[in-house]
Amino acid sequence: MRKTLYIIGLSAFVFSCAPQKKVVKTTYKPKNPVTQPKTVVKTPMAEKPKPQITNDHGVEFFTTNIADPTKNDNTASYGSIVSAKPSGYKVVKTYFPAVAQNFRQKYLILHYTAIPDDKSITVLTQQAVSAHYLVNNLGDNEIYQLVDENKRAYHAGISSWRSDKNLNDNSIGIEIVNAGYTTDATGKRIFAPFSDDQVKKVAALAKDIATRYQIPATNVLAHSDIAPTRKQDPGPMFPWKKLYDEYQIGMWYDEAAKQSIFELAQTDFQTRYNEASFIFLIQTALQKFGYGIEPSGAWDDATKKTIEAFQYHFRPQNYDGIMDAETWAILQALNQKYPVK
Structure with a gap:
C-alpha cells in the first residue's frame, strides 16, 4: 500500500515539474478582409479676395x-x-x-420751411430742428448740407410709416425754402408754389440719395405722410407726379387701374358712405398703405387729416380731407401697385 502511494505521488510531482504546452487561442479571420473607409479631408475653400x-x-x-x-x-x-x-x-x-x-438710411422725407431763405438757415442750424439738406430759392446751383448723412437730423419728429416709428432714426430729410400756406376767408389753405429751379434741385438730390442708399419708391415721402395729424408740408403744390414721371422718384398710381376701380367705387359712395363698416374699410386701406391711423369706423378728425395728407400727395386738385370716389379709387390703385412685402 505504501509503495503504491509512493509511486502515485512521485508521478504527480514529475508531471507538475514537466514543461507545459502553450495554449494558443484561435482567432476568426474572415475570408475577405473588411477595408476601412478612408477619411476624406476637405480642403477649405479659398475666401474670395475683398x-x-x-x-x-x-x-x-x-x-x-x-x-x-x-x-x-x-x-x-x-x-x-x-x-x-x-x-x-x-x-x-x-x-x-x-x-x-x-444702410441706416431707409427713408427720404421732404419738407418745406414756411419761412424765407435767411431765416431757414438760421433756424435749421442754430435751433433744435435740422435737416440733412436745405434747398434754397435763390435760383443758383447750390444745395446746403447741414447734417452728415450718417447722423440723425431732427426733422421728422413723432412719425410713422408702415411698421416703422420715429423716422429720424432711419431717414434723410430735405427742407425746401417755401412760404407754406395762408388761409382764405373760407378757411381754406392756399399753398405757395415751388420754383422750377427748386424742383430740379430736389429731383437731382433725391435721385442721388435714393440711388446710393437703395431707398424704395414707397419710402420717398412727405412730412405730412409720416405725421398727417400734425404736418402739411411740402403740401399739394409740390409736384410729386413730375418727380415720378420725369425722374422715377417716389410713388404714383397707374391711371388705367384707377379708372377701372373708380367706376365701381362710385356705387359704394352712393349707398355705403356713412356705414361704419365702410368707413372702417377705408381707414384700414389707409393704414395698409402706410399711414399711422387707427381704424375707428367713424369719420373722426384723425381720419379727415389723414385723407387730407393723402390728397396733398396723390390728389392735389382737391385736398378737403373728405373721402370721395376718386380719392378712394386712387388709394386702392396704390395699394395694388405697392403692396406691403
Missing part, C-alpha cells in the same frame, strides 16, 4: 459693395469708416467688411 480699404491721409474708406443687393444689403460706406480706439489695443480690419449689413 476689395482694399483705401487710405487718404490716415482716413479709411470702403466704397465697394460686396454684399447681396437683392437682399438690400450693402457694405459700401459713403464717408470715412468710423472705428473704435480702445486704450491699449489695436482694432484691425483683417476681416472687414462682413456682408450681413445694410
Whole structure:
C-alpha cells in the first residue's frame, strides 16, 4: 500500500515539474478582409479676395459693395469708416467688411420751411430742428448740407410709416425754402408754389440719395405722410407726379387701374358712405398703405387729416380731407401697385 502511494505521488510531482504546452487561442479571420473607409479631408475653400480699404491721409474708406443687393444689403460706406480706439489695443480690419449689413438710411422725407431763405438757415442750424439738406430759392446751383448723412437730423419728429416709428432714426430729410400756406376767408389753405429751379434741385438730390442708399419708391415721402395729424408740408403744390414721371422718384398710381376701380367705387359712395363698416374699410386701406391711423369706423378728425395728407400727395386738385370716389379709387390703385412685402 505504501509503495503504491509512493509511486502515485512521485508521478504527480514529475508531471507538475514537466514543461507545459502553450495554449494558443484561435482567432476568426474572415475570408475577405473588411477595408476601412478612408477619411476624406476637405480642403477649405479659398475666401474670395475683398476689395482694399483705401487710405487718404490716415482716413479709411470702403466704397465697394460686396454684399447681396437683392437682399438690400450693402457694405459700401459713403464717408470715412468710423472705428473704435480702445486704450491699449489695436482694432484691425483683417476681416472687414462682413456682408450681413445694410444702410441706416431707409427713408427720404421732404419738407418745406414756411419761412424765407435767411431765416431757414438760421433756424435749421442754430435751433433744435435740422435737416440733412436745405434747398434754397435763390435760383443758383447750390444745395446746403447741414447734417452728415450718417447722423440723425431732427426733422421728422413723432412719425410713422408702415411698421416703422420715429423716422429720424432711419431717414434723410430735405427742407425746401417755401412760404407754406395762408388761409382764405373760407378757411381754406392756399399753398405757395415751388420754383422750377427748386424742383430740379430736389429731383437731382433725391435721385442721388435714393440711388446710393437703395431707398424704395414707397419710402420717398412727405412730412405730412409720416405725421398727417400734425404736418402739411411740402403740401399739394409740390409736384410729386413730375418727380415720378420725369425722374422715377417716389410713388404714383397707374391711371388705367384707377379708372377701372373708380367706376365701381362710385356705387359704394352712393349707398355705403356713412356705414361704419365702410368707413372702417377705408381707414384700414389707409393704414395698409402706410399711414399711422387707427381704424375707428367713424369719420373722426384723425381720419379727415389723414385723407387730407393723402390728397396733398396723390390728389392735389382737391385736398378737403373728405373721402370721395376718386380719392378712394386712387388709394386702392396704390395699394395694388405697392403692396406691403
